[in-house]
Amino acid sequence: MDQKNDSHEPVIIFEAVSIGFDEKQVLNKLSFTLPHGETKVLFGEAGTGKTLVLKLALGLIKPDSGRITVLGHEVTAMKERDLFALRQRIGMVFQESALFDSLNVKDNVSFRLREERMPPDEITRRVDDALRFVELEHTVDMFPAELSGGMRRRVAIARAIVAEPELLLYDSPTAGLDPVTSTTIVELLVKQRDVYKTSALLVTHRLQDAFIMANHAFDRKQNKMIAVPPGWEWDAKTSFLVLKGGDKIFEGTAAEIANSDSPYIREYLTQ
């Protein structure tokens, strides 16, 4: 399980994945791939199965039919006990953060490292690095209940990246946050993408977040996110995938979605 995925192979492959609940089909033969180093943004109205896609990729839920391959492993054919080792190579940021409320920030962020029996000095160093990345070094002894919504999301991001995962899954990391905090979170995602080149699947309702992801890069010299000037050499790719009623209705780049002729997408973009 510890072998790395071939960098030419897609990180995630969904092949005709279907799932339904209470006789309602939520995903209908969904197929897509997430190439190595790319960020794919999932759009869609509430209830179209975006969060479900992330949980299916992690193997937290099994589909009714279809095949899902993540980091070279077919998760749909794996048993729960075998999935734990694969999940250690993936970071997930839940919509409501899902921080352990009885643990402080340090213990939350270091949870996986302690599970791996890492030496305490190394744990402290990695936790400090992760909290510095999300600019929350001062919260190390605080409990989740003492943090604001935006801070909790940032701690959740720190927890997801602390073990240096090969794949990141973000479930609406900016939902319910004010525009300033949302931009801070998006900047962190851009920084993670451009500095560590981590492949990611991002679920969001906010179009502006997705377009910022597509049109901005992280400048390490200035230590901030900057708009990508035209003609700039840039290897970070961000693509879009739109779901509607369980079906994939669009997959492509920011430019392609902006010029889409689909009435639904046009309406979605103008809302």
Place this chain on the structure above:
Amino acid sequence: MRFSLTDIAKRNVLAVQEYSLLAWNSIANIFSSPRYVADTIQQADIIGVGSLPIVVLTGFFLGAVLALQSANSLARFGGLSFTGQLVSLSMVREIGPVLTGLMVAGRSATGMASELGSMQVTEQIDAMRALGTDPSKKLITPRVISTVIMLMMLTVISDLVSMAGGGVVAVFMLRLDGNQYWSTAWQSLGKGDIVMGLLKPFVFGFIISTIGCYYGISARGGTQGVGRATTQAMVSASVVMVISDLFITQLLLNFFPFS
């Protein structure tokens, strides 16, 4: 939402299957790594030390009441000196394990259901799975092991304290000789009584912890769902425990009949 009889039957069969799997995994996890020793010790402290005051208090006063009630009946037949024997046999064979089990069910099964239920409805269980940790190993097995061990210890303490409670009544209210009370209470206990008195809390501890964890991990529907899971855990654990008591007693009476 309406459900047919078939749906209800399917749901119940599924619940039994899920409970059985959880109970089986809680034991199977002991034989595979990782093992969470620190979590087990922490749970043993919460369940064992935390339950000690209520177990001691209820045990003492129940032993005292038992001595008082039985002395009243025994006196009619001139058997007041058998008070110690009656208290010790009743407590060790039956009342001690059941009383302690009910106390721990009320305190710990509900605690487990509400704690795990809160974690479930706030996606903390999913987060744990996503972080590559098996919640069954990290959360359930430590609670099951510690409840089984601590319930046995608490039952022994409850038995002793209840005999002491009976002794206080026997000496200060019934004016019986203290040495006579303790010697009849002690000597009347046979191997079968001890086995029965220790096997019951072993089984009860397993039932209480697995049912508490099952309702917690199956909780759905926000805080209301957690509240419902907590109540169901207490009710189910108590009922299943008392029903199993009948079968264990019948089974053990075949091996250790009253002499």
